[in-house]
Amino acid sequence: MTSQNKQKIAIFWHRRDLRLHDNAGLYHALRSGLPVLCLFIFDKNILEKLNDRHDKRVTFIHETVMDLQSSLAEQGSDLLIRYGTPEKIWEELTEEFQLGAVYTNHDYESYSKTRDTQIEALLKNKGIGFKTYKDQVLFEKDEIKTGQNTIYTVFTPYSRAWKAKCNDFFLSSYPTEKYFNRFFQTQPRPIPSIGEIGFERAQGAFPSQKISNDVLEKYEDRRNYPAQPGTTHIGIHLRFGTVSIRDLARKAFETSDTWLNELIWRDFYQQILWNFPQVGEGRAFRPEYDRIKWRNNEAEFKLWCKGQTGYPLVDAGMHEINATGFMHNRVRMVVASFLTKHLLIDWRWGEAYFAEKLLDYDLAANNGGWQWAAGSGTDAAPYFRIFNPTAQAEKFDPKGEYIRKWVPELNSLNYPDPIVDHKMARERCLKAYKEALAKS
Structure with missing residues (x-):
């Protein structure tokens, strides 16, 4: 010593x-x-x-x-x-x-x-x-509660209570810079190389932690269109805390209520994970959904993973995540709905795949998003919401720009036929869900 x-x-x-x-x-x-x-x-x-x-x-x-x-x-x-x-x-x-x-x-x-x-x-x-x-959220654990002193389990009333409570006290930064002279004075020690911790350096740049005002000011209009530069790509920085949530929330209050809601979703899912820890252990938020008889066809799951389902928007999203570690949020909903509802594959399989691939992987948000798609989570919407991937593509990628970027083989002999018929898959899903939930 x-x-x-x-x-x-x-x-x-x-x-x-x-x-x-x-x-x-x-x-x-x-x-x-x-x-x-x-x-x-x-x-x-x-x-x-x-x-x-x-x-x-x-x-x-x-x-x-x-x-x-x-x-x-x-x-x-x-x-x-x-x-x-x-x-x-x-x-x-x-x-x-x-x-x-x-x-x-x-x-x-x-x-x-x-x-x-x-x-x-x-x-x-x-x-x-x-x-x-x-530090990583504005409100945590049981800081936002209902008038009956219970935990919110539906987002919209939670977000209203969140906004009502949030004020300058919660948004103020901690002035760490004032106390930098109190760091322990010592010489830098060697850093373990990435090889010494068992990995190799990955190629490619990471998203910037700076968000332009243009993105936020047009966020509500652009955010659902994957071909447009409409989202912040800030997820990896939020995940690892290279940015301050308080700084971002102040910016959101100034520029975009829609983007502020995205930050509130983070808090919402973190408090769900804390108060209902079973969701982080692989169980449905609504226990009755654990009775669903999933088909879990491994060959179909592999086609979904590789982006070879024959549904262009689904395949574009999977190609994007496999290549970049990112997937546009609207497309995440479509591919998750397709796996759970069209293919009747357990949402946990998809959650685990995203956990492996996403740069911004966060257990609380990933779990929350997948359970939302499967209908087993906190969302108040009924389970029979089943996205039509063709209609979603027509609505949110009307010129096919996003799809052409990520599925260049479209319209070639190499592009597969759909692995499942939408109408049949929808009816099969409704039947499976009804049978499981009828036992409640």
Whole structure:
């Protein structure tokens, strides 16, 4: 142990908050009176579940933490970066440093809650405090409740209550920059290479974290048309916290109520995941939907994954996600509805595929979106809403620009016939759902 390491310090543990600006937990750490050393852990428990050694999300995180370390070096400090399991790493850190307290921000997923409970117990056993704060959402857990003091399970009334409660207090940034002189002064340590954590660097650029006013001002008119530059592509930055939700919400209040609703959906699904944790464990929000007899035809699922269903809008969406890790939101609804309703394939199969492919994958939103499509989630609409992919294409890609971009083989001999007839599939779906729900 060096003499430098004998100084009592606080550690701020970055997870879904890879930034220094407007970071709740970091703000409280910097104001604690102890010098603050920042930490990021490449968590083996998470990384070992990823199948693609070129997973672009790992490349994004690796590049982001390198930038974060550079920013901290400018303050005479460092971002300590470790690779392994959190339990083992925290055991090592308590030996390496004299820790006064550990600060971090809330995470709402099942694995994260279990991990944090274990780390809190480990630290408490050594007399070290573990303090966590709300950062990635505006409202969490049970902060937005009905007049009957219950949790909202339908979005529209939740969003009204959210807007009624949201004010400057909740939108204000944490002024972390005022306290940058309180970072622990130390020399930068080596960063594990992407190869050392078991991956290879993925090619391609990532979306910008800057959103133009033009996109937001025209968001309501453009957002449903996948061929237009109508969406923000900010999802990966929200997922990993390279942007502040408070900054974005203030911008949304100023420019676009429709886009503000998209941010509120994030809060809504996070509070659903917290209050109804069974959804994150693979169960339907509405238990009666777990009685549906899914066909789960593996050959059809593979055709869906590869974008070879014979329905151009569905195939375009799947080609887009496979190539880029992104899919337009309107198209996500269509492809999810097609898998669950036309093919009667369990929504969990589609959710898992999106989890593997999406750059902006977030358990709460992904689960919520897939259960919405399947009819098993929080949405108030009846289960017999079944998107017609041909009609959706005619309405939202009327010139076929998006489809031609992602399905260049359209109108060639290489393009397959539809794998299922829409009318037959719709009737089969309604029958299967009715039979399952009749047992309620």
